[in-house]
Amino acid sequence: MTAVAAPALPKRRSLYPGWFYAPAAAVYSVLFLAPTLASLYFSLTRWTLFDATFIGFDNFAQFFREPFLVQGLVNTVIYAVVTSGLKVVVGMLLALMLTSEIIARGYLRSVIFFPVLVSTVGVGITFTVLMHPTQGMINQTLAFLGMAGPGWLVDPRLALFSVALVDVWKGVGLATVIYIAGLVAIPRDYYEAARIDGATKLQNFFYVTLPLSRPATATVITLSFIGGLRTFDLIWAMTKGGPGFASDTIASVIYKQYQAGFYGLSTAGNVVLFILIAVLVVPLTMFLNRKQGHE
Amino acid sequence: MKRSRASIIGGSAAIAATFVVFVIPFLFIILMAFKDRQQSALRDFSWPTGFHLWDNVFEVVRTRNWMMITAFVNSSIITVASVTLLIVFAAMVGFVLARRKTRFNGLIEFLILAGLMIPPAVVPTIWLLQGLKLFGTLHGMILIQVAYNLPFSIILYRAFIATIPRELDEAAVIDGARPFDVFFRVVLPLLWPVTVTNIVVQSVGIFNDFTNPLYYLPGNQNATVQLTLYNFQSQFSTAYNLLFTNILLITIPPLIVFMFFNRQIVAGMTAGAVKG
Numbered sequence: 224m225t226a227v228a229a230p231a232l233p234k235r236r237s238l239y240p241g242w243f244y245a246p247a248a249a250v251y252s253v254l255f256l257a258p259t260l261a262s263l264y265f266s267l268t269r270w271t272l273f274d275a276t277f278i279g280f281d282n283f284a285q286f287f288r289e290p291f292l293v294q295g296l297v298n299t300v301i302y303a304v305v306t307s308g309l310k311v312v313v314g315m316l317l318a319l320m321l322t323s324e325i326i327a328r329g330y331l332r333s334v335i336f337f338p339v340l341v342s343t344v345g346v347g348i349t350f351t352v353l354m355h356p357t358q359g360m361i362n363q364t365l366a367f368l369g370m371a372g373p374g375w376l377v378d379p380r381l382a383l384f385s386v387a388l389v390d391v392w393k394g395v396g397l398a399t400v401i402y403i404a405g406l407v408a409i410p411r412d413y414y415e416a417a418r419i420d421g422a423t424k425l426q427n428f429f430y431v432t433l434p435l436s437r438p439a440t441a442t443v444i445t446l447s448f449i450g451g452l453r454t455f456d457l458i459w460a461m462t463k464g465g466p467g468f469a470s471d472t473i474a475s476v477i478y479k480q481y482q483a484g485f486y487g488l489s490t491a492g493n494v495v496l497f498i499l500i501a502v503l504v505v506p507l508t509m510f511l512n513r514k515q516g517h518e
Numbered sequence: 519m520k521r522s523r524a525s526i527i528g529g530s531a532a533i534a535a536t537f538v539v540f541v542i543p544f545l546f547i548i549l550m551a552f553k554d555r556q557q558s559a560l561r562d563f564s565w566p567t568g569f570h571l572w573d574n575v576f577e578v579v580r581t582r583n584w585m586m587i588t589a590f591v592n593s594s595i596i597t598v599a600s601v602t603l604l605i606v607f608a609a610m611v612g613f614v615l616a617r618r619k620t621r622f623n624g625l626i627e628f629l630i631l632a633g634l635m636i637p638p639a640v641v642p643t644i645w646l647l648q649g650l651k652l653f654g655t656l657h658g659m660i661l662i663q664v665a666y667n668l669p670f671s672i673i674l675y676r677a678f679i680a681t682i683p684r685e686l687d688e689a690a691v692i693d694g695a696r697p698f699d700v701f702f703r704v705v706l707p708l709l710w711p712v713t714v715t716n717i718v719v720q721s722v723g724i725f726n727d728f729t730n731p732l733y734y735l736p737g738n739q740n741a742t743v744q745l746t747l748y749n750f751q752s753q754f755s756t757a758y759n760l761l762f763t764n765i766l767l768i769t770i771p772p773l774i775v776f777m778f779f780n781r782q783i784v785a786g787m788t789a790g791a792v793k794g
Contacts, residue, residue: 262639326529
């Protein structure tokens with residue numbers, strides 16, 4: 224092979240030309256990187272899109288002073304933790320079920336996965352109707368069974384969690400297929416060895432399945448945690464951050480401030496969200512991946 | 519394959535539970551789309567008293583000067599154009615990134631991860647698009663979708679290209695192919711499986727995108743499919759039959775994709791996710 228490759232050597236560099244990066248790099252840097260860098264400056268200004276007055280860290284100070292903005296910050300973290308936690312647990316259970324000897328596997332898998340592909344706004348509107356406190360189907364069914372259903376989206380203490388539940392309903396299919404891919408990759412030998420050692424089903428799960436599916440867990444957590452922190456469309460379709468500011472997240476605050484014309488404050492929200500993701504997700508992925516290395 | 523009694527009982531229970539949780543909401547949408555305005559106002563899970571689907575569809579499509587048609591055309595243009603650009607651009611990057619090791623590779627990997635994690639800075643982007651005269655245009659929206667979705671496509675391509683032997687490139691060069699041809703005539707056709715995955719996953723995502731058109735594509739003549747639903751939400755607040763007909767209409771394209779490309783979607787989403 225070397226004898227043949229030698230004459231081609233002068234050409235070798237241009238076989239993988241650097242300009243292949245150019246189209247992607249141009250679009251990505253102009254429309255993504257440049258605005259991201261610009262946001263660092265504009266978040267420090269009072270901004271009308273035509274002129275920007277530098278005001279230092281006032282926007283950020285406001286973000287941590289106004290109670291409803293602080294609540295948006297707290298809600299964002301709660302939402303991300305609740306949705307990713309539930310997706311891990313439910314996704315793992317569904318994947319265990321779907322990799323076992325169960326009937327109608329194809330049907331179950333399709334039914335669980337399909338909501339992933341459906342319009343988020345459509346799902347949001349549907350569940351807003353289903354979750355209506357008196358005329359929604361969920362509470363009417365509960366009433367029929369003799370239970371008083373809660374005010375899913377109108378109770379300020381509950382609204383955020385109701386939206387999070389719908390998020391899990393829509394997104395758990397993705398977590399499930401990721402777990403299925405992780406579970407089928409575990410070599411059968413481990414279960415064989417565990418069986419010979421007389422492991423119970425529960426021990427099988429905690430000492431074989433769970434540690435060996437850690438890459439899948441890391442993926443599910445990272446994906447749904449970032450998704451949860453950035454979530455906007457579902458909240459906007461269901462509660463618009465309400466009642467009051469009870470289910471506002473940073474992403475919905477960014478949109479509200481943008482609509483109100485507070486462009487500097489809105490951009491500061493963007494930077495806060497960026498920092499929040501960096502501060503929470505980078506250590507999280509490092510933690511998840513380091514643990515994996517120790518196994 | 520032998521089925522134990524436990525697996526049949528467990529399976530039946532699972533079928534019943536998933537039916538209630540996952541299927542009934544969709545049946546609810548379909549039933550509502552068949553009802554007339556009066557019956558749909560009850561918002562219950564009842565059988566439609568008459569067949570009103572076609573009336574409802576016509577009514578929804580006609581609303582606001584046939585906005586639904588405009589929206590479907592716009593969404594199709596955006597989806598097709600941005601996915602085409604994504605495929606070509608991402609495959610080119612994935613190819614060189616997987617093949618050529620330079621000191622810039624680390625930086626590029628970092629930028630790809632950053633693109634997956636960092637939320638786009640909305641207002642500065644609007645400001646920039648206005649400066650470029652791209653704000654509120656389909657061109658601008660297409661380029662935005664390309665910029666935001668490139669990292670995921672590149673990851674899918676790079677992982678796949680690593681499995682194609684290098685000798686193939688060299689053989690093509692010896693046969694007298696220019697680098698341009700090596701990629702577009704030899705390598706790109708070999709990437710077809712991952713290209714299909716890319717097309718399917720990205721089209722569903724871009725077609726369903728709500729947030730970006732909301733910010734970057736204002737105006738009635740620019741409506742996309744997801745925005746019609748949002749716009750009609752208030753207009754149809756007393757006409758649930760029309761609201762749910764609208765939901766049903768925009769659920770059909772993903773349903774068709776799902777029926778034909780189920781395997782590729784799942785493969786793409788899990789592969790990209792695990793390797794990302």
